[in-house]
Amino acid sequence: MTPHIPERFMRRVRRHLVAASCFPDHPLLMMIQGPPGDGKSYQLAQTLREWQVALFVESGAQLSGRMEAASLDKLRGLLEAVELYCEKNPGAWPAIVLEDFDLSPAGQRDDVRYTVNSQLLTGALMNLAEGVPLHGSGRVPQRRIPIFITGNDFSILHGPLMRPGRMDIFTWEPNAAERFAVIAALIRRHIPRADDGAIHKLLKAHPRAPVAAFSAAVRACLADRALEYVTTTGSMDIEHLRHRFGDVAALDLGLDEVAAALEQSAEGPRSFLGGRR
Secondary structure, three states: OOOOOOHHHHHHHHHHHHHHHHOOOOOOEEEEEOOOOOOHHHHHHHHHHHOOOEEEEEEOHHHOOOOOOHHHHHHHHHHHHHHHHHHHOOOOOEEEEEEOHHHOOOOOOOOOOOOHHHHHHHHHHHHHHOOOOOOOOOOOOOOOOOEEEEEOOHHHOOHHHHOOOOEEEEEOOOOHHHHHHHHHHHHHOOOOOOOHHHHHHHHHHOOOOOHHHHHHHHHHHHHHHHHHHHHHHOOOOHHHHHHHOOOHHHHOOOHHHHHHHHHHHOOOOOOOOOOOO
């Protein structure tokens, strides 16, 4: 069973892709914000790849740098790579994705020093939003390249960058029906016979768990099955193990196993730096 991408999410992403590529007065940048773990980056990539879009992906952390102007140089390099790709593939449809951009130097957090790189990266995005090419690039842009930015907290970015006309802002918080459809598709990839009632019961028991928590629970169940098999048989043939566990639907997982894995993962991280209590 293929992953489910909610129609509302898919339509907003593709609308920006088309409009930003075709209309010079449409915002070049699209921000996708929302709580962590609800599939922003994954659904974005799947939505674009279904349309055969060539993705150029960079994380906010990768745009950091120790040297002055390092962030700007990395952004220029990314844009030049896209331009070179377009020259070699004139019929292609490219897009840039900046994941977790709130972790980039452009973020203005109290616990992070605001540096020259912060100013330069913010200024570069402001220029792109206004249709001004970045100085120092070896190529003159021949077409508009849509840029998608994902993150969990964009309140720390420079306010004017996000004003209407510069950035298309989309907040992704799946409603109950969308959340059920996504998680049901995820579960049925591994448990094809799971019925709606049982899945609804599982979601009701974990109303605040993000989609990623259910995915992690399924992976934990698969890991337990693999460990049990290796322990029982003594087999350490990795190719045999990959073949045996390649068809996860044949493993006959149960929703009770997924529920138990969710309970075990509910505790979350803790700090032990304060010593024993």
